[in-house]
Amino acid sequence: MPPHRHITPSASTAPRIPPGHIGPDHRFAADGHASRFACGTCGSPLDRYAELPSGTVSYEHPIWKNTDHRPVPVAADAVEATYVCDFCTDPKILFVYATAQPVLVQVDTPGSFVVRDYGTRWSACVECAALVEARNLAGLLKRVRSPVMAFEVVAHLSAMLRQVLSTLRPGRALSVDGRWEPHPVPATTLPRIRDRLAALIAGDVALPFALGHQAVRTPLAASLAIARLYWVDDEFTILTRNAAQVLPRLGFSPGDLPAAHGFVAWAQPVDARRRCVAASWSSHGDAVQLVGYRSVGDGLAPAPLQQLRAQVGWLIPAFAVTLRPGQPVTATHPAATLITTWRLIRQRLADTTPAKVDTSIRRAYQRARRPEPEVALVRIRGARATSAPAQHINAGAGSERDYRWWVTPHWRHQPYGPGRSLRDWIVVRPHLRGPHDKPISATTTVRVLGTLPPRPEPTAQAPTEGP
Ligand SMILES: [Zn+2]
Ligand SMILES: [Zn+2]
Incomplete structure (x- = not known):
């Protein structure tokens, strides 16, 4: 027929x-x-x-x-x-x-x-x-x-x-249309995943989001090669995602960057579509190019997976934007989570310690006479210490909760810096409550999000943007 x-x-x-x-x-x-x-x-x-x-x-x-x-x-x-x-x-x-x-x-x-x-x-x-x-x-x-x-x-x-x-x-x-289950990349192999990504960017396959131009891909690949590597753990990722969802309108400042060139991987997807698991930033003068990445390969049989790793790697671009100083960024900006991650790191809410990198990767770096690969593990500073002891938990009927939960972060426009002479948006320290040996309840996160205080009025307290 x-x-x-x-x-x-x-x-x-x-x-x-x-x-x-x-x-x-x-x-x-x-x-x-x-x-x-x-x-x-x-x-x-x-x-x-x-x-x-x-x-x-x-x-x-x-x-x-x-x-x-x-x-x-x-x-x-x-x-x-x-x-x-x-x-x-x-x-x-x-x-x-x-x-x-x-x-x-x-x-x-x-x-x-x-x-x-x-x-x-x-x-x-x-x-x-x-x-x-x-x-x-x-x-x-x-x-x-x-x-x-x-x-x-x-x-x-x-x-x-x-x-x-x-x-x-x-x-x-x-292609930007492939359907791939998100698969966050582990800290232990992050240097190799970054290297593979840099090779993809430097290679000859056409790239989406206007990244394909040689004038764009060459500096981006070079930036990835020297990028400082960050791996954000589960709890810090949840905190970041929650804070990013209520990000007030703020102007981008190059001072937000924890390094001129960086590459960050989150333990969970961070965007609204739950696809983006990593991002990079590269400084070019005042402008900063941000690229979000999603994972590919999940669900493939071993043979095609091997082909995919060889031809593409672990990550492909999911979005790309350029930020200039003062450029407004809101919660709906594709890079809201990345910007929130920077702010949280800068605010010292983060505890960064060196993550363990695979021995085979460290040896490969040695053989290639490259500097020791370093991955900064980003966790919530003192998260365990701030967990309230179990007996202090008031769980309604007095029963002990078998999970920890978030007291939602929010943003406050407040003084900081030398003599508290500057004002800027900062995340007011969120609290993790509950018995410290218990898992964090995802549903409480959702519930807390449903009862967020209203976003600060941008006009009321907006940072001064010059005459
Ligand atoms: Zn149909
Ligand atoms: Zn096919």
């Missing part, structure tokens, strides 16, 4: 465009990220059809997908679209390839035909990427086809793949 489609698209699913815009010269839908469509019902990216000669365009679920509903095309950015490898449909996408022109495959219909427009953008998982690199048509087809596929479908996919491989542009880009 030929791929199922709706011959008569409804008005809502088939925006009409002039017939003259159909065909290989028609690029607008194929290239731009903004013009990608996904199904508002199931989140699946949609394929584009052009009906000839009328030029009617419609959107359909991917050919391999069995769905029980009509597609509802919405801009892919409007839904959390679940992107998948365009070859094998695995959501663990790693690379994006581009073809020189849109891949168009004809589909015969009773008495006519339509053209399926696959566009120029091809997402690939690590295993399909290896086959694409090798121009291995048979290998790709083997991964793409399933035993239940009709002959026509296999022929269609084969024609599609042949076109992809014959019109492939050189190079590839890191």
Whole structure:
């Protein structure tokens, strides 16, 4: 059976465009990220059809997908679209390839035909990427086809793949659409993970967020190579995340930085989407470039995981921003957690001690005549000492709690520095309460967050920003 489609698209699913815009010269839908469509019902990216000669365009679920509903095309950015490898449909996408022109495959219909427009953008998982690199048509087809596929479908996919491989542009880009479970990186191997990241940045795979420019990636890689390394433990990460969520609007100051170049990994993801597990900063004059990173590799079988570590590593960029002195930053800024981490370290709420680094990594550094790799372990200063003794806990009915909980941090605009002559936002020391040998309850953190005091009025106490 030929791929199922709706011959008569409804008005809502088939925006009409002039017939003259159909065909290989028609690029607008194929290239731009903004013009990608996904199904508002199931989140699946949609394929584009052009009906000839009328030029009617419609959107359909991917050919391999069995769905029980009509597609509802919405801009892919409007839904959390679940992107998948365009070859094998695995959501663990790693690379994006581009073809020189849109891949168009004809589909015969009773008495006519339509053209399926696959566009120029091809997402690939690590295993399909290896086959694409090798121009291995048979290998790709083997991964793409399933035993239940009709002959026509296999022929269609084969024609599609042949076109992809014959019109492939050189190079590839890191995908930002892959679905990876966050996997925080351990302190013990942080120097190696940082080195791998620096090599990725210095390499030739195209990078997202305008990091791909040589004028950007060369200094970024150099900065990573000399970055001071921080690893933030669980409790400090929770504190940071909570404080970042109520970050008052403050102006960025280079004095916030604990080092000119740094790389920090958190024990838990820190952003609202729970993806970002690390970040770097690099100083270029007054400007500071911040890059957030997320982890890749979780859930892969050993062989493709090894391929991924060799080709990409552990981390890929999740966002990149540049900050200049005085630039306002709020709780919704992508780097709010990183800025909060700096402030907390500067405020001496942190207790930084050297973390243990893997012996094999230390030896490798020695052999390469590099300085001993150091990782600063960031913990809450005296967290255990401030835990109230169990008998002092008033837990309502007088029963002893079997967990510790947070008394929420908040920000206060208060004097500091020599003679207390300066004023700035600082985090008022949060308290960890409860028996010190008990785990920290995640739910109390959530509950505490629900009852936060209102954010300080930015206008009432805003730091002076000059005339
Ligand atoms: Zn759908
Ligand atoms: Zn794949």
